[in-house]
Amino acid sequence: MNRLSHIIDLDMYSVEEWNMIISTAMEIKKDPSKYSERCKGKIMATLFYEPSTRTQMSFQSAMIRLGGSIIGFDNPSNSSVSKGETIGDTAKIVSTYSDILVMRNPSEGSVKAAALHSDCPVINAGDGGHFHPTQTLTDLLTLTIEKGGLNGLKIGLCGDLKYGRTVHSLLKALSRYKDNEFILISTNELGLPGYIKDVLNARGCTYKEVNTIDEVISELDVLYMTRIQKERFASEEEYNRQKDVYILDTRKMRSAKKDMIVMHPLPRVDEISVEVDKDPRAKYFEQAGNGVYVRMALILCVLEGKLSTPELIKGKALNDISCKNPKCITHKEPHLPHYFRVAGDIAECEFCDERTLLD
């Protein structure tokens, strides 16, 4: 089977390839009309097993602005899935109708399972709490445009650092560049998990943990805000008590540097007050717009063969072991081989990356 460039996890590609996607996006942003026929005759199928209007419309806009067309679904009860069809069968069949698949699914590792069976490239638009590579590329593009590059930045990341997939992915990506310093702003209960800190340590990154925006905002080049879901707090009172610490408003912005920028993956609820929108340092709407350019660049690089074609499975099938992550696709679809990468006595699930200790 011909290998394809599937975009499941950014770490499958080199930093040089990320930089190529980002500079392609910047070229497109300068003059989008030059690209308006590049995907003429091509079809993108968006398979969204859980709703995400903004991400879906961003991909659709990207494909259309390249001259391509779109088909898809956004409601799993309308799909053959409700008749018990596996994600691999769906991917294989829909790949005969289209030239590129974009998939979002709440089960972790689901998009890689689809890619294993697809006859065309697959882009991960979010697999549960696991990866969302095009969000990370959007963030890297925005930083490149607004700060001139991805090295030597002092970046505050605020909010739910424990469960925030977007924050984990951005930290792991930025740790591949030089001289970045990270300020992690959260409650003690929602701090960055150990396994991400391990990655930062292994790459020699500098970081510190604080509890309030106020104490660090004046040092930052970038403030990356994320939403804290109310349910993450122990109680309604706890949530209300912490609210003022984690809400960004014009008062806090007065201490920030003239050239600091504020980013947020959106949607925001109240963690950035609407008065901040008028501040020229607020870049979260431009960030959303950049998402279309980065997706245009990615679609082009994938369809025009500009990226390498990494192996999806590096390990082997160990069908006696089960992945410990209850949200892993292997639990929903018993026919998938239990692929693991083994190092010593640790087995990492090839689908969702969960680690299991081998007896």
Place this chain on the structure above:
Amino acid sequence: MNRLSHIIDLDMYSVEEWNMIISTAMEIKKDPSKYSERCKGKIMATLFYEPSTRTQMSFQSAMIRLGGSIIGFDNPSNSSVSKGETIGDTAKIVSTYSDILVMRNPSEGSVKAAALHSDCPVINAGDGGHFHPTQTLTDLLTLTIEKGGLNGLKIGLCGDLKYGRTVHSLLKALSRYKDNEFILISTNELGLPGYIKDVLNARGCTYKEVNTIDEVISELDVLYMTRIQKERFASEEEYNRQKDVYILDTRKMRSAKKDMIVMHPLPRVDEISVEVDKDPRAKYFEQAGNGVYVRMALILCVLEGKLSTPELIKGKALNDISCKNPKCITHKEPHLPHYFRVAGDIAECEFCDERTLLD
């Protein structure tokens, strides 16, 4: 911020501008293929927070027949709205993906709230019981085609005149032309509200109120039928008793003039019996087809800068007062400023036009 031509309420534009849209629609209808590339490369996003297949498909067909493309959603549970995002944020973000937004939402004033934040023009496809400007333009186009113009017509309007948004909007529009006479056919309980009669009186329009189709049908140039929802009647018996009065059938049509036309915004349930469909005077299906041409004309006029760019907000923010209309968008979204137009001791909500007496 550049001003844009948002189509929220037809009264934001002059009668001359309405006439330009209508004559553009007639040109398009004569030879639609001439227009098939006019919006090449442009994207329309349809954001339907409540279902309306026909209106949505009519807009989509219009954009495609202009050579444009479409993205959007028709199911709010699939959208970021369910995550608490404001309509302004959604509009701002989606306006970075598209060139024109078309929005339908059950909250009154919601589409104006979206337009305040959008970076591209917004067309109102229906905001609760408030406005549906493209339906009115469709009606005006149909009258122009079938009756040669919009002056000197004797028009019967039948059905739910109390709650019928389509009827209110058509009356207000036709009252801007000359020598039209209106016959209002309804039960006493579902008669035209006082505030619409005020508008007709202020513009010197002639109208009379009757209870049956039979007593007036022979005088009419136009009979505009609307659906009466069963729930509007006090009881099932009342509904059944009135049914015969308000149902149009071939018997009643025998008294009508040879050149009278029958219109209906559709869907119709049983208020026009199917036997009337064969009568050449039945124009409600042509009316639906005209909707595509008028939307093509409107999209062109908006995107090609043929319309003026009126201010959305003429009044000021009075945050101590709340709009009295429970369906106003300001109740769903507390961050919206409470904009009111003040005249004497009356404050009119800028979003939903509800009047409040100032203390």
Place this chain on the structure above:
Amino acid sequence: MNRLSHIIDLDMYSVEEWNMIISTAMEIKKDPSKYSERCKGKIMATLFYEPSTRTQMSFQSAMIRLGGSIIGFDNPSNSSVSKGETIGDTAKIVSTYSDILVMRNPSEGSVKAAALHSDCPVINAGDGGHFHPTQTLTDLLTLTIEKGGLNGLKIGLCGDLKYGRTVHSLLKALSRYKDNEFILISTNELGLPGYIKDVLNARGCTYKEVNTIDEVISELDVLYMTRIQKERFASEEEYNRQKDVYILDTRKMRSAKKDMIVMHPLPRVDEISVEVDKDPRAKYFEQAGNGVYVRMALILCVLEGKLSTPELIKGKALNDISCKNPKCITHKEPHLPHYFRVAGDIAECEFCDERTLLD
């Protein structure tokens, strides 16, 4: 009214016309890019009153690959249907927005009811348990490609032969070709109904009935598998007991001829084990891909006037009789005339083909 080529039931067209559609599909498959502008400017509206992502996306892909565009809905609660609009009104109105309609609806005869009112051609994408003509054409195309033609084949059909619409339609179609022999593999409870056997007998077809795949697989040129819904079995134990008989796996495949092919309309759940997928004789994914080419061919033949324009109604309205089929569209929509074809004392419903004995 101009007659149109509606594709409701394959039997409305001759075998020569089926062959033309199939050979057009084969031409398209050889070089799809040659056809990429043939439907430029044309719009297909897909009206799916019940979900079927694969069929809908297959039609959408076909139209786009012909250079056409798509509008539509896939969720009836989002449509005017929920406001009580008849299928005829919906079809008439949507036919003013588009050039071809594709409809799926759970009521039998519903698509013919739509076609009676539509101003453009209508293609049946499945009306309840009645017809699904494009699935049958897909099957005929696949047989032609893989076996060189549609005559002289020994075809095993396995699974739910009692309720399986796809099987009934394929048998009726193949019975119009020469020297085909059918092996019907099912439990006694799920055997082929008498009225289909009547058709086979009337056309002089050879068939036999067996209970297991194993006893016949070595004779077959084609094995056509279908899914048996668990609910069809009398009990869970009965289902489990029969499972091994009706599941196709690599063990059973070892007895099959080198050039036998395996087909399945999909989705498959467990009736074909995934290990069979690697077998070069497994053709069900190619079959799904062929569906796009056959739909492209059908759309072209319909829009370019290559097919005849058969009368939809051959019989007459007998409004004193009601169709006995509770799933017939005439029960959902009382305004539809009760059209029947009468032969002797049997009246066949024109919509759903159910037979009623006239007193």
